[in-house]
Amino acid sequence: MLIHNLIVILMTNNKLHAINAHDLLVISGGGFSCESWLLGVETNNVRGWKTVPRGCESFVGQYMIGKRYGEDLAMVVGEAEKYARGLKLGGDGKEVWVFDVDDTALSNLPFYAHRGFGRPAVQQSLRLYKTLLSLGIKVMFLGTDFEHDRDIISANLRKVGYITWEKLLLRIPKVKLSTISFKSSERKKLQQEGYKIVGNIGDQWSDILGTPEGDRTFKLPNPMYYVN
Amino acid sequence: MLIHNLIVILMTNNKLHAINAHDLLVISGGGFSCESWLLGVETNNVRGWKTVPRGCESFVGQYMIGKRYGEDLAMVVGEAEKYARGLKLGGDGKEVWVFDVDDTALSNLPFYAHRGFGRPAVQQSLRLYKTLLSLGIKVMFLGTDFEHDRDIISANLRKVGYITWEKLLLRIPKVKLSTISFKSSERKKLQQEGYKIVGNIGDQWSDILGTPEGDRTFKLPNPMYYVN
Structure with missing residues (x-):
């Protein structure tokens, strides 16, 4: 089954937010998508990084393998x-x-x-x-x-x-x-x-x-x- | 419905080839995927191109919009x-x-x-x-x-x-x-x-x-x- 629009309810500062799963992915990656991070690395816009960002490990693994x-x-x-x-x-x-x-x-x-x-x-x-x-x-x-x-x-x-x-x-x-x-x-x-x-x-x-x-x-x- | 493994039968030089849909995408894009072309452009590896490659127009449209x-x-x-x-x-x-x-x-x-x-x-x-x-x-x-x-x-x-x-x-x-x-x-x-x-x-x-x-x-x- 492919879920197209998974809505997630988040509570921050006692406020409820309804967001879709894609946005959650962006948020969990520290405000960016792993896809954008990869492009940032390859274009030399993202420099001096020490490790793959948290949440992007499996993305990078899938990319490489x-x-x-x-x-x-x-x-x-x-x-x-x-x-x-x-x-x-x-x-x-x-x-x-x-x-x-x-x-x-x-x-x-x-x-x-x-x-x-x-x-x-x-x-x-x-x-x-x-x-x-x-x-x-x-x-x-x-x-x-x-x-x-x-x-x-x-x-x-x-x-x-x-x-x-x-x-x-x-x-x-x-x-x-x-x-x-x-x-x-x-x-x-x-x-x-x-x-x-x-x-x-x-x-x-x-x-x-x-x-x-x-x-x-x-x-x-x-x-x-x-x-x- | 999401088709994971769509096998396509192609005939070239009177030989039959069974390939999956992803490979067909790669072949139809002139031997490369549109994703790789985008990365090639952004890393300045692909230079001097005049138009978006045939078969990548809708990919670029989706990317931009x-x-x-x-x-x-x-x-x-x-x-x-x-x-x-x-x-x-x-x-x-x-x-x-x-x-x-x-x-x-x-x-x-x-x-x-x-x-x-x-x-x-x-x-x-x-x-x-x-x-x-x-x-x-x-x-x-x-x-x-x-x-x-x-x-x-x-x-x-x-x-x-x-x-x-x-x-x-x-x-x-x-x-x-x-x-x-x-x-x-x-x-x-x-x-x-x-x-x-x-x-x-x-x-x-x-x-x-x-x-x-x-x-x-x-x-x-x-x-x-x-x-x-």
């Missing part, structure tokens, strides 16, 4: 491929595309779902990766993970199908930089080395903000966590 | 108010907030819905406007409309509740600039005049991209049209 996450990833990757196919390459092999690692190249979803060890590829990103290689665009991985995990990450990338790359850039623990500062400075170095960053893809805004961003950036969905 | 558009606007404005309330102002009255006009300060929705003349306020933006004035932050309107409509736009803004502003910046038809170039150069002039742009809000990415963007930008939803 259901069809929508995959469809939303496919939309972004479809646009990225269309853009990449339209590029006129210089012929000197200097065009590169920057991939974030966590939840861009590799998926943390099984980790969050407590389903084992080792991270599978984000399949849509792997598809983009293969398209780029076939077009003659080199791939750089620019992670937020640290140097001491280089071997594990390399093995994980190779195992799931990212068989080659130009560079895998990781952080040095001694140098304390925000993600934006670290990633911007690494991209700047790539430019100074003569690379042309035609694309940059990540699941966090901190992956793709900060000069130089690259000629075009792509934001993959991630309503699970926020990296400053 | 139903509850979601209002809830999504309220989410952005709520975050903007939280940010504005947390600012430490210098006391010299130099802090300003830039508002786009079309579908940010004023709503084109009745125009699109063929419901008459004169544009109402985007109510959530008007709420932000009032909050900012109460905090002592000045408001600049930076439109994409042209100078020759200044009187009409001013009257419209005042009529719906935007009673005062620091500047209303509009375009000069003779100067051919992209929206990003025009708006960036106007914001640069504001800085050179000593203003500190603490916020910048618009419904198009071209309202809020381009240096200087302002200390923080906010993207309001608009799946109706795209301005380069």
Whole structure:
């Protein structure tokens, strides 16, 4: 049975209010709907959040495990491929595309779902990766993970199908930089080395903000966590 | 009656396929769901589109006229108010907030819905406007409309509740600039005049991209049209 108009009676300050179930959902989510929160996160309007808001946990779970996450990833990757196919390459092999690692190249979803060890590829990103290689665009991985995990990450990338790359850039623990500062400075170095960053893809805004961003950036969905 | 699993039989290349109704929706939308397209637009992953994709017209109509558009606007404005309330102002009255006009300060929705003349306020933006004035932050309107409509736009803004502003910046038809170039150069002039742009809000990415963007930008939803 689908209830279209469930009216709920609430008492606040000794006043009775009759509201419908949808409005109650909005109210219980701290004055907003979880759908609006997701859009707010993805548009970088909602920033610096620590955990999924109370009342939105199951919404986010359904989003990630259901069809929508995959469809939303496919939309972004479809646009990225269309853009990449339209590029006129210089012929000197200097065009590169920057991939974030966590939840861009590799998926943390099984980790969050407590389903084992080792991270599978984000399949849509792997598809983009293969398209780029076939077009003659080199791939750089620019992670937020640290140097001491280089071997594990390399093995994980190779195992799931990212068989080659130009560079895998990781952080040095001694140098304390925000993600934006670290990633911007690494991209700047790539430019100074003569690379042309035609694309940059990540699941966090901190992956793709900060000069130089690259000629075009792509934001993959991630309503699970926020990296400053 | 709610049909949970409507199986549709399709014939392609003389082969039969049984798929469920949801997948059919995805297929009929050109390989993507309208929900993913909306998110793609709002995250600036889908760019330069001319019209709402075939098969998504009624989805966008429902989005705009139903509850979601209002809830999504309220989410952005709520975050903007939280940010504005947390600012430490210098006391010299130099802090300003830039508002786009079309579908940010004023709503084109009745125009699109063929419901008459004169544009109402985007109510959530008007709420932000009032909050900012109460905090002592000045408001600049930076439109994409042209100078020759200044009187009409001013009257419209005042009529719906935007009673005062620091500047209303509009375009000069003779100067051919992209929206990003025009708006960036106007914001640069504001800085050179000593203003500190603490916020910048618009419904198009071209309202809020381009240096200087302002200390923080906010993207309001608009799946109706795209301005380069």
